[in-house]
Amino acid sequence: MNNLCADIGYRSLNKKGELLCGDSVEVTSQTDNSNSKIIVLADGLGSGVKASILSTLTARIIAKMMAEGLDIEDCVSTIAATLPVCSVRGVAYSTFTIIHLIDNEDAEIIQYDNPHVILLRQGKYVELPTTIMKIDGKEIYKSRVSLQKDDVFIAVSDGAIHAGVGKYLNFGWERDNIIEFSETFCQVGYTAKTLTTILLDKCNELYGNEPGDDTTVCVVKIRKREPMNLVIGPPQDPDDCSKMMSLFFSKEGKHIVCGGTTSMIAADFLRKKLIPLLEFPDPEIPPIARIDGVDLVTEGVITINKVLTYARDYLAENEDYAAWSFHRDGASQIARLLFEEATDINFYVGKAVNPAHQNPDLPINFSIKMRLVDELATCLRQMGKNIKLSYF
Amino acid sequence: MKITVCIGSSCHLKGSRQVVEQLKELITAHGLEEDVELSGTFCMGKCEQGVSATLDDQQFSLSPENTKEFFEKNIRGVLAAK
Ligand code: FES
Numbered sequence: 001m002n003n004l005c006a007d008i009g010y011r012s013l014n015k016k017g018e019l020l021c022g023d024s025v026e027v028t029s030q031t032d033n034s035n036s037k038i039i040v041l042a043d044g045l046g047s048g049v050k051a052s053i054l055s056t057l058t059a060r061i062i063a064k065m066m067a068e069g070l071d072i073e074d075c076v077s078t079i080a081a082t083l084p085v086c087s088v089r090g091v092a093y094s095t096f097t098i099i100h101l102i103d104n105e106d107a108e109i110i111q112y113d114n115p116h117v118i119l120l121r122q123g124k125y126v127e128l129p130t131t132i133m134k135i136d137g138k139e140i141y142k143s144r145v146s147l148q149k150d151d152v153f154i155a156v157s158d159g160a161i162h163a164g165v166g167k168y169l170n171f172g173w174e175r176d177n178i179i180e181f182s183e184t185f186c187q188v189g190y191t192a193k194t195l196t197t198i199l200l201d202k203c204n205e206l207y208g209n210e211p212g213d214d215t216t217v218c219v220v221k222i223r224k225r226e227p228m229n230l231v232i233g234p235p236q237d238p239d240d241c242s243k244m245m246s247l248f249f250s251k252e253g254k255h256i257v258c259g260g261t262t263s264m265i266a267a268d269f270l271r272k273k274l275i276p277l278l279e280f281p282d283p284e285i286p287p288i289a290r291i292d293g294v295d296l297v298t299e300g301v302i303t304i305n306k307v308l309t310y311a312r313d314y315l316a317e318n319e320d321y322a323a324w325s326f327h328r329d330g331a332s333q334i335a336r337l338l339f340e341e342a343t344d345i346n347f348y349v350g351k352a353v354n355p356a357h358q359n360p361d362l363p364i365n366f367s368i369k370m371r372l373v374d375e376l377a378t379c380l381r382q383m384g385k386n387i388k389l390s391y392f
Numbered sequence: 393m394k395i396t397v398c399i400g401s402s403c404h405l406k407g408s409r410q411v412v413e414q415l416k417e418l419i420t421a422h423g424l425e426e427d428v429e430l431s432g433t434f435c436m437g438k439c440e441q442g443v444s445a446t447l448d449d450q451q452f453s454l455s456p457e458n459t460k461e462f463f464e465k466n467i468r469g470v471l472a473a474k
Binding site (some may be wrong): 274278279289301366 | 397398399401404405408412430431432
């Protein structure tokens with residue numbers, strides 16, 4: 001195994017007036033190997049409910065079958081045999097793009113009728129070597145490349161290349177335009193999700209905020225693994241403090257300490273001073289503190305609760321990005337470290353019931369802390385991070 | 393003199409920020425930066441009485457409402473008497 005991993009982001013715009021999106025994206029790991037991922041973008045014929053069902057089925061079936069290690073030929077014939085035939089058009093299909101990352105070493109790209117996947121390597125467009133195969137009379141394009149750090153794969157549905165047709169542009173936002181546009185900012189170090197948002201916002205703008213078609217952008221960015229460690233809460237048995245801390249601090253990568261009591265334990269363990277700062281860059285969030293040798297020290301529940309809010313938004317609309325991407329409060333700093341920098345996150349969760357939080361007047365208690373951590377872990381997994389939770 | 397204000401979770405919810413900001417303003421307004429040191433601490437284990445604070449070794453229970461009074465009485469008052 002190498003030290004690469006994939007950062008995956010995607011989002012869709014619905015065609016104006018439609019409640020459902022006719023494009024679907026499905027991301028799964030191969031059943032027997034979590035370093036192999038399958039990303040499927042499917043675009044259902046037409047729009048609305050029917051398109052949504054077609055594309056969801058297509059994406060799910062392909063992802064599931066490939067995760068189990070089946071061939072693309074089998075997947076395609078299964079889909080052809082399963083999908084309902086459209087009564088209007090007499091055909092049953094949804095187009096698809098598959099990006100299959102194998103062991104984080106190679107990418108196999110299989111596409112049927114979608115705009116071709118764009119690969120930017122070191123910020124420059126590179127042509128993918130492509131072969132054509134025929135399955136059930138359909139022409140399917142297949143490419144394989146070995147992965148390099150900073151490779152960016154961009155898959156879009158045809159809504160993206162039609163953006164602006166007849167409105168701001170004569171022929172829409174063609175693939176070449178997308179390439180040119182992406183080359184200008186893909187090297188800045190944005191995450192896949194942010195790259196997705198930038199591209200999709202541009203499409204929306206070209207459509208004059210009234211998308212004429214379902215539009216989806218999916219970005220896969222190959223990056224180096226970046227481990228990160230976060231400890232929250234004192235251990236259930238006070239005798240486990242130094243065991244918990246020595247495990248935590250012995251781990252490679254940055255270290256984040258959350259919680260007042262927890263930071264006192266960490267400071268004791270390191271024999272360093274704990275210095276709370278008295279600044280409130282965000283009035284809602286308690287100040288951060290400093291301990292020599294720790295990358296970030298924050299308050300616990302209130303801060304993590306905010307991080308969770310940011311995480312949910314990041315997975316959905318990504319509207320809070322402007323706030324947490326540069327603010328100095330504890331929650332924004334944790335968000336940057338976990339969402340942008342980290343790829344593998346180890347959580348050390350102490351299960352002690354904190355006497356400080358048993359005041360019934362306050363909206364925080366022990367069970368909330370455990371739930372927050374669980375939900376945050378779930379969100380981070382959806383961002384494609386590898387998460388490990390250890391309880392003490 | 394050293395004032396330490398708790399900025400732990402409970403006290404934060406009860407208004408640590410307003411207390412700290414008021415104290416900062418009062419200290420500068422009266423030019424007492426040399427005489428009074430303001431610092432923070434995490435939970436002092438007295439959450440029910442928050443916002444917890446200590447002035448040298450004395451324990452206080454502050455709130456955004458009583459901060460000014462606390463400052464006048466226990467800081468300016470004491471400093472003036474010296
Ligand atoms: S949080 Fe201030 S005393 Fe507990």
